[in-house]
Amino acid sequence: MKRAVAAIIGAGPAGLRAAEVLVSAGCQARVYEQKPSLGRKFLIAGRGGLNITHSEPLDSFASRYDSPERWEKLLQRFTPSQVRDWFEKLGAPTFVGTSGRVFPRSHRAPAILEKWLEHLDGLGCELLTGYRFHQLLGQRPFDIVFQRGKDFPFVTVDAVVFAMGGASWPQTGSDGNWVKEFRRLGVQVNDFIASNVGWERQWSKEFLAVADGKPLKNLAVTCGGRTVRGVDSYQLWARRGSALSAFARAAPEPGNRDRLQARSDGVRLAQAMAQGPLAQGRSGKGSASERSCFRTDRGGGRATRSLRVFKCAQALPGQTGAATPD
Numbered sequence: 001m002k003r004a005v006a007a008i009i010g011a012g013p014a015g016l017r018a019a020e021v022l023v024s025a026g027c028q029a030r031v032y033e034q035k036p037s038l039g040r041k042f043l044i045a046g047r048g049g050l051n052i053t054h055s056e057p058l059d060s061f062a063s064r065y066d067s068p069e070r071w072e073k074l075l076q077r078f079t080p081s082q083v084r085d086w087f088e089k090l091g092a093p094t095f096v097g098t099s100g101r102v103f104p105r106s107h108r109a110p111a112i113l114e115k116w117l118e119h120l121d122g123l124g125c126e127l128l129t130g131y132r133f134h135q136l137l138g139q140r141p142f143d144i145v146f147q148r149g150k151d152f153p154f155v156t157v158d159a160v161v162f163a164m165g166g167a168s169w170p171q172t173g174s175d176g177n178w179v180k181e182f183r184r185l186g187v188q189v190n191d192f193i194a195s196n197v198g199w200e201r202q203w204s205k206e207f208l209a210v211a212d213g214k215p216l217k218n219l220a221v222t223c224g225g226r227t228v229r230g231v232d233s234y235q236l237w238a239r240r241g242s243a244l245s246a247f248a249r250a251a252p253e254p255g256n257r258d259r260l261q262a263r264s265d266g267v268r269l270a271q272a273m274a275q276g277p278l279a280q281g282r283s284g285k286g287s288a289s290e291r292s293c294f295r296t297d298r299g300g301g302r303a304t305r306s307l308r309v310f311k312c313a314q315a316l317p318g319q320t321g322a323a324t325p326d
Helices: 013-024 040-046 058-062 068-077 080-090 109-123 179-184 205-211 265-274 305-315
Strands: 005-009 028-033 094-096 101-104 126-129 132-137 142-147 154-157 159-162 194-196 215-223 226-235 238-241 261-263
Touching: 005 013, 005 142, 005 154, 013 028, 013 040, 013 109, 013 159, 040 109, 058 068, 080 094, 080 101, 080 109, 109 126, 132 179, 142 159
Parallel strands: 005 028, 005 159, 028 126
Antiparallel strands: 094 101, 132 142, 142 154, 215 226, 215 261, 226 238
C-alpha cells in the first residue's frame, strides 16, 4: 500500500513536531521552510533560557490559558511530563527551577535543535528550505504552489499541515503573509493583535535610576478583576514579565487600559530609595498603580543542519522589548 504523503509548511517547533508525529503514524513527511535554516523561533526562545513547560498540576496549568477546559483536554494528549520525557529521549534531560518552570539541564537551544533535526532525518523526514508558501489548489490530493526566487514550483500531496506562525518575527519566518491566501480560500482569519507586550509608563528619572532592569519579586498584578502573581522587570520605558504577560489580551480591551495595578515590595523599596540620597533632594514619588499605556508595534534546497543551525543562532537578533503580535 502506498504511503500517504504529507507536506508540513513551516519548520518551527510546531512544524517539526507535526512531521515527527506523521512519520510515526506511517506517513511520508516533507517539511517546507521559506527561510534558509530550520527552527529559527526555537532558537529565539532559547535565548531566554528555553523554558519548555511548567511543573505545576495540569488543572492549574490549563487555567493560565484563555479557554482552560479546551486546553486541559489538549494538554492531556501531550502532558508536561510527556514533554519532559520527549526531551529526555532526545538526549536533553531537564530540571525544575525554583519558579516551577522546566528547563534543559545542560544543552543550549542550538544543540537541542541539532539533535532534533538529526532525529527527524533518521526517521526519513525530508527537510527542505527556501520554499515560500504561495497558493493551495485542489482538494485531496492538494497542489501546493511555492515561490523559490522567480520560480513557482508546485508539489502534489495527500495532506497539508500549516505551521507558519503569526506575524511577530519576520526574521524567523513568522510574517503573516499567508493570511491573504487563506482568506481567498474562504477561511476566516481574525486580524492579528499583540499578545506579548511591554507596558509604557513615564517613570521619573529617580525611580528608573534605582529600578531600571531590576526584577520585582512578590509582585501581584490586577487587571479586569483578575490577579496574577509573578516576577516582572522595569526597563527604561516599559514594564514587562511573567505577571504582565498574563494580561496581554485582556488589558487592551475597552475599560481595562486604566485598570492595571501592580503591587510589589520591590516597587515600594525602589520608591523609598528614590526619595533618599539618590534623589538628591528631589521627590521620586510615583505609584505602580498609576495609569499605564498599551504599546503595540506591528511589526534553498535540503537543509545542511549543523552549519545552518549555528549560523542562524549567531545571526538572529535579540529581543528588543517591542510589542509583538502572534
